[in-house]
Amino acid sequence: MAKCCCICGRKLGIFGEERYKLAEEYIACYSCAQIFRKLKEFDDKKIIDKYEKELLGRLDENNASQEVRNLVENEIENIKRVKYEAEKKKELEKQRKEQSIRKRNEFMVTTGYNFEGYTIKKYLNLVHGENVLGTGMFSEASASIADIFGTSSEEFGKKISKAKEDAQEKMIINALMLGANAIIGIDFDITTFSNNIIGVSTNGTAVIIDTNVCPNCGKKVLENESFCTSCGTKIEKETK
Structure with missing residues (x-):
């Protein structure tokens, strides 16, 4: 059936x-x-x-x-x-x-060790980012010709700038994964390898920062200010 x-x-x-x-x-x-x-x-x-x-x-x-x-x-x-x-x-x-995206847009970086108007609440860890790129034989030849005439190589400059941006972005991602909202003491290193290869690395310290505000009126207070310029309230400094 x-x-x-x-x-x-x-x-x-x-x-x-x-x-x-x-x-x-x-x-x-x-x-x-x-x-x-x-x-x-x-x-x-x-x-x-x-x-x-x-x-x-x-x-x-x-x-x-x-x-x-x-x-x-x-x-x-x-x-x-x-x-x-x-x-x-x-x-x-x-x-x-x-x-x-919001955290990335609000993320702050500096080659210094503080941010005006902010307090470092916590030091997290050292973070880094790397990028490796090939310059290409024609770019290198162009740079050599440029050096002969005493001018800078625009092609090399663009590649180095892009490599630094990429390395910094990787470092920021690593910092975000730690819960940081800023990096201080950023430093770049450029290394040349054989076969027209350049390595760019960057490092810094991932930190958590917060805005300095007056506990009375909520106005922003600069790091070196002992009194609020808006209401005159004394600003108690945190003991580290």
Whole structure:
């Protein structure tokens, strides 16, 4: 006896027909399997509701048993749950990305050892970043010609600047991973290797800084100020 779709009652094809297995003894035909596939494919709530209604309608038309109805309803809920979790994960990733961008935009760096108007709350660790690039034989030849005429090589300059930017960005990422919001004492080193290769490294100290503000009025206070210039409140210095 030919098997039938547990949802709509249609006879199942023998060869090559797409099916959807709800349980060992309950199989959905090609037509119903397509609806399940579309439920998984689309994210629009109206479209999902439409296909859900279509499946439930087929169950009613076929007078399907309560057991089959429960299997179909559970499968639909599982599909919705997976979609919800995927959407939630996507939203969390978006929030993390926005938070990372915000932290990066607010991140401060200096070759010095302090920031005016800020206090270093915590010294975290030494951080570094490296970048290696090839100068290319033609760039080197151009630089040699430029040196002969006493001019600087623009091509070399651009590559070094880009390498320093990339190295600094890697260092900042390493600092962000430590929970820092600033780096002090930044220093660059440039090393030349064989085969027209240049290495650029940078390092500094990752720190957590906070704005100096008056505890009374909230106005910004400079590091060397003992009194608030706005309200006159005495500023107590933290003991390190």
